[in-house]
Amino acid sequence: DAKTTQPNSMESNEEEPVHLPCNHSTISGTDYIHWYRQLPSQGPEYVIHGLTSNVNNRMASLAIAEDRKSSTLILHRATLRDAAVYYCILTGGGSQGNLIFGKGTKLSVKP
Amino acid sequence: NAGVTQTPKFRILKIGQSMTLQCAQDMNHNYMYWYRQDPGMGLKLIYYSVGAGITDKGEVPNGYNVSRSTTEDFPLRLELAAPSQTSVYFCASSYSGGRGAYGYTFGSGTRLTVV
Numbered sequence: 001d002a003k004t005t006q007p008n009s010m011e012s013n014e015e016e017p018v019h020l021p022c023n024h025s026t027i028s029g030t031d032y033i034h035w036y037r038q039l040p041s042q043g044p045e046y047v048i049h050g051l052t053s054n055v056n057n058r059m060a061s062l063a064i065a066e067d068r069k070s071s072t073l074i075l076h077r078a079t080l081r082d083a084a085v086y087y088c089i090l091t092g093g094g095s096q097g098n099l100i101f102g103k104g105t106k107l108s109v110k111p
Numbered sequence: 112n113a114g115v116t117q118t119p120k121f122r123i124l125k126i127g128q129s130m131t132l133q134c135a136q137d138m139n140h141n142y143m144y145w146y147r148q149d150p151g152m153g154l155k156l157i158y159y160s161v162g163a164g165i166t167d168k169g170e171v172p173n174g175y176n177v178s179r180s181t182t183e184d185f186p187l188r189l190e191l192a193a194p195s196q197t198s199v200y201f202c203a204s205s206y207s208g209g210r211g212a213y214g215y216t217f218g219s220g221t222r223l224t225v226v
Contacts, residue, residue, distance in 0.1 A: 032211030043201050044154070046214035087153070091211025098144055098169065099203075099215060101153035 004088045009106045012078045020073040020105055022088030027068050032091045034099065035062065035073045037084040044087065044101075047073065083109045113137050117202050117218035124192040124225045132187040132221050134202030140216075142205045143185040145169075145177065147198040148220075154201060160185055192225045199223070 005023040012018040024033065034049040048055055048062045050071075055062040061074040075082055087104040118133045136143065141162045146154040156169030160179040174196055176188040185204075189196060200221045206213040 034211065034214065036215075036217075043217035043220045044203075044215075046216065049211070049214055051212075098156045098159055099154075101146075101155075103153055 004090060004102060006086075006088050006102065006105045008103065009108065011108045011110060012075075012082075014080060014109055014111050015077050018075040018078045018082070018107065018109075020075075020086050020088075020107065021070065022072070023070050024088070024090055025069045027090055033062065033064060033068075033071050034089045034091055035060070036087045036089065036099070037082075038087070038104070039081075039084045047086070049091075078107075078109045080109050080111060083107055115202055115204055115216050115218035117200075117221050119221060120219070121222045122224070124189075124223065126192060126194065126225060128192050129188070129190050130192070130223075132189070132200055132202075132223075134185045134187065134218060135183050136185075136202075136204040136216070137183065138204060138206070138216065139182060140204035140206050141182065143179065144203045144205075144215075145175070145185070145187045146201045146203065147171065148201060149198050157187065157200075189223075194225050197223060197225045 032049050032051050035047040036044040037047050038044045048060050050062045063072045085104040085106050089099045115136045144159045145157040148154045155171050157175050158177040160166045163182050166177050166179050179185050202218040203215050205215040
C-alpha cells in the first residue's frame with residue numbers, strides 16, 4: 001500500500017485559511033487521495049477526495065499536484081470547530097478495500 | 112439518513128466476558144469494516160466484509176469474530192475479553208471499497224474498557 005507523509009501538527013488562527021500538506025511520492029495511477037478528519041472523541045469524518053483534478057466541496061478544497069506526488073487540503077476560513085486530526089489516505093486497488101490510517105496532522109486553531 | 116449506527120456507545124467488561132458490538136448502515140453499502148483505535152494511535156483494521164456472507168481478516172483479528180448475514184448489519188463479537196482489547200471501536204462502510212471512488216462513512220464509535 002502506498003504511504004503518505006504529513007506534518008505531525010500545525011497551528012492556525014481562526015478565520016484564516018489553512019493549508020494542510022501531504023506527500024505521497026509512491027502513489028499509483030489508480031490511487032484516490034482521501035482526506036478525513038477526527039474531532040476529539042468522535043469517529044473519522046469524510047472531508048474530500050480526488051483522483052487527478054482539484055476538488056471543491058462545502059467543507060474544503062483539495063489541490064492535487066500535477067505529478068500527483070503531493071496534495072494539499074485547504075480550509076478556506078478555519079473555525080474553532082475545525083480543530084482535529086486530519087488524515088491523508090490513498091486508496092485504490094487494495095484487496096481489502098480498507099483505509100490505512102497514519103498518525104495524521106493535528107490542527108490547532110487559535111481564537 | 113442515519114448513516115452508520117453503532118451500539119452501545121460505552122461498555123465495561125470483566126476479563127473473560129463476551130459481547131457483541133453492533134453496527135448497522137442504511138446506505139446500501141457493500142463494503143463494511145471494523146477498526147480499533149488505541150489512545151494516541153491511528154485506526155487498525157480488525158475485519159472487513161465485501162458483501163453479505165463474505166468476511167475476511169484485517170491487520171489485528173485475534174480475539175474477534177464477525178458475521179455478515181445482511182447488507183445492513185456487521186456485528187463484531189469479542190470472545191473472552193482481555194485488557195488488551197480496551198480500545199475505541201469504529202465501524203465504517205463504503206460503496207466502492209478499495210477502488211476509492213467514493214468516501215467512507217464512519218460510526219461514532221464504541222468505547223470499550225476491559226477490567
